[in-house]
Amino acid sequence: MVRVIDEDGELVDGAEVPDLTDEEFVEMYRHMKLARHFDERAVSLQRQGRVGTYPPLSGQEGAQIGSAMALGDDDWMVPSYREHGAALVRGLPLKQTLLYWMGHEDGNLIPEDVNLFTVAVPIASQIPHATGLAWASKLKQEEDKAFLCYFGDGATSEGDFHEGMNFAGVFDTPNVFFCNNNQWAISVPRERQTASETIAQKATAYGFEGVQVDGMDPLAVYKVTKEAVEKAKDDESDDLRPTLIEAVQYRFGAHTTADDPSVYRDDEEVEKWRAKDPLPRMEKFLKNTGRADEDDIADIESEVEEMVSDAIEAAEEMPEPDPEEMFLNVYAEMPKRLEQQLEYFRSIREEFGDDALLED
Amino acid sequence: MSENLTLVQAVRDGLHDEMAEDDDVLVMGQDVGKNGGVFRATEGLYDEYGADRVIDTPLAESGIIGTAVGMAAYGLKPVSEIQFSGFMYPGFDQIVSHMSRLRTRSRGRYTCPMVLRAPMGGGIRAPEHHSESKEAFYVHEAGLKVAMPSTPYDAKGMLISAIRDPDPVIFLEPKKIYRAFREEVPDDPYEVELGEAAVRREGTDVSVFTWGAMTRPTIEAAENLEGDVDVEVVDLRSLSPLDFDTVVESFKKTGRAAIVHEAPKTGGIGAEIAATIQEEALLYQEAPVERITGFDTPFPLAGLEDYYLPEPERIGAGIRDAFEF
Numbered sequence: 001m002v003r004v005i006d007e008d009g010e011l012v013d014g015a016e017v018p019d020l021t022d023e024e025f026v027e028m029y030r031h032m033k034l035a036r037h038f039d040e041r042a043v044s045l046q047r048q049g050r051v052g053t054y055p056p057l058s059g060q061e062g063a064q065i066g067s068a069m070a071l072g073d074d075d076w077m078v079p080s081y082r083e084h085g086a087a088l089v090r091g092l093p094l095k096q097t098l099l100y101w102m103g104h105e106d107g108n109l110i111p112e113d114v115n116l117f118t119v120a121v122p123i124a125s126q127i128p129h130a131t132g133l134a135w136a137s138k139l140k141q142e143e144d145k146a147f148l149c150y151f152g153d154g155a156t157s158e159g160d161f162h163e164g165m166n167f168a169g170v171f172d173t174p175n176v177f178f179c180n181n182n183q184w185a186i187s188v189p190r191e192r193q194t195a196s197e198t199i200a201q202k203a204t205a206y207g208f209e210g211v212q213v214d215g216m217d218p219l220a221v222y223k224v225t226k227e228a229v230e231k232a233k234d235d236e237s238d239d240l241r242p243t244l245i246e247a248v249q250y251r252f253g254a255h256t257t258a259d260d261p262s263v264y265r266d267d268e269e270v271e272k273w274r275a276k277d278p279l280p281r282m283e284k285f286l287k288n289t290g291r292a293d294e295d296d297i298a299d300i301e302s303e304v305e306e307m308v309s310d311a312i313e314a315a316e317e318m319p320e321p322d323p324e325e326m327f328l329n330v331y332a333e334m335p336k337r338l339e340q341q342l343e344y345f346r347s348i349r350e351e352f353g354d355d356a357l358l359e360d
Numbered sequence: 361m362s363e364n365l366t367l368v369q370a371v372r373d374g375l376h377d378e379m380a381e382d383d384d385v386l387v388m389g390q391d392v393g394k395n396g397g398v399f400r401a402t403e404g405l406y407d408e409y410g411a412d413r414v415i416d417t418p419l420a421e422s423g424i425i426g427t428a429v430g431m432a433a434y435g436l437k438p439v440s441e442i443q444f445s446g447f448m449y450p451g452f453d454q455i456v457s458h459m460s461r462l463r464t465r466s467r468g469r470y471t472c473p474m475v476l477r478a479p480m481g482g483g484i485r486a487p488e489h490h491s492e493s494k495e496a497f498y499v500h501e502a503g504l505k506v507a508m509p510s511t512p513y514d515a516k517g518m519l520i521s522a523i524r525d526p527d528p529v530i531f532l533e534p535k536k537i538y539r540a541f542r543e544e545v546p547d548d549p550y551e552v553e554l555g556e557a558a559v560r561r562e563g564t565d566v567s568v569f570t571w572g573a574m575t576r577p578t579i580e581a582a583e584n585l586e587g588d589v590d591v592e593v594v595d596l597r598s599l600s601p602l603d604f605d606t607v608v609e610s611f612k613k614t615g616r617a618a619i620v621h622e623a624p625k626t627g628g629i630g631a632e633i634a635a636t637i638q639e640e641a642l643l644y645q646e647a648p649v650e651r652i653t654g655f656d657t658p659f660p661l662a663g664l665e666d667y668y669l670p671e672p673e674r675i676g677a678g679i680r681d682a683f684e685f
């Protein structure tokens with residue numbers, strides 16, 4: 001398993017600090033801190049009924065931020081539904097992520113200049129999309145673009161994992177497959193998903209490289225993802241372009257806010273993994289190497305609190321979605337029958353009023 | 361200039377012409393390349409357009425559909441072939457969770473201008489899972505268009521329309537009539553608009569609505585009734601969007617309707633047509649709407665399929681019932 005820093009933020013034997021500027025190291029920490037704080041606030045908003053069911057990411061910031069920062073501007077990210085931190089690095093405003101989980105259609109608006117694909121809820125179904133996107137890029141003879149796809153350990157049991165990876169191997173597409181192995185697929189543990197010793201080794205079956213990395217070590221994640229991204233863009237090499245990265249990590253919280261993890265795992269296990277928390281590790285690394293001090297950390301803390309508060313305020317200030325939006329974007333041109341249904345919908349709203357149509 | 365082509369040759373011709381017109385169009389699926397497709401629908405395309413545009417894929421329906429979703433989102437126009445419609449189900453999740461909804465989910469930022477072709481329907485003594493008519497699955501899914509041509513001319517024109525359409529299209533080809541007859545098909549590309557029915561035979565007594573391989577036996581039944589019943593035959597061609605205007609207009613003229621489809625009766629598209637007639641033309645109605653369909657059973661093996669499939673005798677009796685009520 002690839003590691004760069006240990007639990008105390010110290011370099012492990014033989015490891016090298018990745019080639020990032022001091023500012024970039026601090027930026028990495030800021031993004032992680034922002035993701036953590038966002039996550040805690042979002043869970044709390046769900047408890048207050050201000051956000052719907054929400055999938056928390058705490059514990060996975062190292063994997064998300066470390067990998068997302070390894071992408072170049074023109075690279076693409078294909079997420080599942082838990083990569084709020086990675087998407088934020090890619091350029092998706094926090095407000096959008098909040099709106100989506102609040103059930104607001106506008107949360108689906110990805111800014112035109114952000115190379116991020118849509119959230120995919122059906123497990124592993126985004127993997128063939130990532131292969132297809134990368135394959136199209138290759139067929140268009142684009143160079144210098146990599147396509148990073150996230151999924152969890154549970155997804156590796158799905159047929160779409162196999163089909164997407166297998167196509168990527170056969171057609172040698174510029175893909176990076178990034179498995180956030182957080183040990184649990186809701187209540188089913190990693191060892192119940194597969195008898196393979198590692199998930200990374202599954203890459204061998206598809207003819208390309210697999211690498212296992214400490215997913216709670218953002219610097220190690222950055223390093224292996226950067227290498228995989230470069231490999232994806234290198235069509236000269238004899239090796240196949242895709243890589244499967246298994247980032248070994250832990251989900252501190254629930255699968256979603258509708259889940260109670262105490263039913264299927266004990267506190268002892270959670271505590272064991274908390275010792276590997278990527279945030280204190282990164283903080284210690286910054287302090288140990290003189291890249292940040294207490295004051296800097298405190299500044300970042302208040303900065304992210306403010307950013308998250310602003311995002312929540314902006315999301316909650318959004319007017320309720322226009323109910324007619326249901327009918328938009330189903331087809332390029334609205335079919336006549338759908339137009340008739342829209343007319344009917346307008347007429348019942350007019351006749352009964354919205355209050356009558358909405359649950360109390 | 362035109363050529364006398366079978367339906368499957370017209371499909372091939374449509375693919376060939378549109379690939380020549382638009383470099384973004386590519387064909388992918390099992391055995392579509394060197395082999396030219398198990399029904400020869402892609403014959404010669406591999407030699408002409410090469411391995412990057414006529415792609416032999418691994419044997420994986422979800423992969424064939426799911427990667428095409430990604431390709432389409434990235435600006436290409438993939439035409440994916442599933443070898444038989446009975447094998448679309450491993451890719452069903454990709455069809456209903458992504459292909460149909462990408463435009464909606466991304467508020468229009470990403471679209472999915474792909475075509476999914478598959479031979480469908482019975483009557484060719486095929487093995488199990490090779491004969492079903494399950495168009496209703498796809499018509500039920502918002503965001504998809506569903507087409508089923510019944511003539512070579514329509515097959516080429518509708519396929520070209522489907523490839524040019526900004527939305528995803530499920531293009532179902534009735535394989536029983538792949539080589540049943542020939543028709544003059546123009547050499548140049550042309551479009552037959554999706555969403556428009558064709559009146560194949562004009563009549564005043566009973567309107568019969570049908571599509572796909574059932575169109576010819578329905579016309580035959582209508583001809584057999586000549587002199588007793590004046591039958592109008594409407595070939596819907598496109599099942600989503602469906603040309604309800606033509607359906608209602610024809611029904612208002614005759615006041616009597618029969619629907620002929622190969623698919624099982626319950627939940628078939630016939631039920632939707634009958635309901636629409638009730639909603640929009642009740643006062644014109646002279647008789648119950650007759651449905652002459654496949655049965656609510658699994659599609660039988662070849663030895664029994666003739667009993668399952670509506671044929672001119674059964675169709676004629678149904679039309680007569682609608683007429684004599």
